[in-house]
Amino acid sequence: MSGVRLLVGTRKGAFVLTSDARRDRWDVSGPLFAGWEIYHMKGSPADPSRLYASQSTGWFGQLIQRSSDGGKTWEPVGNEFVYEGIAGTHQWYDGTPHPWEFARVWHLEPSQRDPDTVYAGVEDAALFRSSDGAKTWQELPGLRGHGSGPSWAPGAGGMCLHTILLHPSNPNRIIIAISAAGAFRSDDAGKTWRPINRGLRSEQIPNPTAEVGHCVHRIAMHRSRPDVLFMQKHWDVMRSDDAGESWREVSGNLPSDFGFPIEVHAHEPETLYVVPIKSDSEHYPPDGKLRVYRSRTGGNEWEALTKGLPQRDCYVNVLRDATAVDSLDPCGVYFGTTGGQVYASADAGDSWAPIVRDLPAVMSVEVQTLP
């Protein structure tokens, strides 16, 4: 019988939550890597037993862990992330040039085809790739070197490359996003890059429609329509129908268009999920009500999903990598909160129940649908 495996990264370790396809009873194991921050864990689409995890602390830096048996055992692999050539500078908070310094890996994106190939989005923003199962890492320096790099500036959480979208059929196309620089696209497998931010408007930067400088929080794509992109920006939910060449706002009737994650239904490419947050200075749900908003129309028209979610006194956040959907039918939707809850919906968001309530703050949630 098929089932699902949730990979949950928290501030103090990783947890693996498993269930059969009914998704009503869960086994919780962990913490793995106890005491370390797990920014992200993700399984290989080409081999579900191959998992990668980004493990770090302020004391001992960055580690990458790899499992080849679905998370039963792990081994530390390569953790040397060295910028290619002269690292150069980007803009610091006070506007002065600041040397590029590696801090951590925010996001790991395994290849669709090869379990040994995996991409890493890092802080300070850069894209790395490994083709030997994460033993060694090489930067794709064309991203930082395309020209606008010196003007990038960190968001409050650091200058992180957090989104990596690999085209399902065209291995040359990669789309990434950086806070606070914006979205970028390569059409030659990462050699050269260009900004794809036309249509974004950010009042928090001197030129609201600048080519770069936008604080993109997350981009989502449905595999069946890789030219259609959905973005949760610092403020504004955006949509592109031309692989990022142009964007238009689809925030519609959301109570707030600030937020971090955005997700697309596994089987309905026009069905989206966001978790509105009150504002950039108050990172919790409006009115203390934890509501996932779903659009079945590709944006603009949104409905609040509340059944099973706390509707009073709730002041948690949901971080950018902390939502996921499985590919069962009905589609399962999952998210983790900074309060340590992981919520699951086995009916595409109509109703929710917590799998766990008291984990450390959840930083990332990924799901694997297992045969």
Next chain:
Amino acid sequence: MIRVALPAHLRTLARVSGEVQLDIAGGATQRTLLDALEARHPMLRGTIRDHVTKQRRAFVRFFACGEDLSHAPPDTPLPDAVAAGAEPFVVLGAMAGG
């Protein structure tokens, strides 16, 4: 034989319990000790000092014989008691964070 006491996180990572014991040819220094430690336990590379610059990570400290050796130049000979194995070379995470 030199004794190295690692913090709990690094003992777990290196899969050791208790102290690590290292044989270092010639005069032992911070640099030769860490070289030997990383050769024995490669997974510790990058966790105590930078891969490339070899600078100590900011929140890692080195103590021995009741002294803080964190700021000593890496080629300074280790105290005799450490070199003789009478006292451990202590690697620890600084009091930082919460």
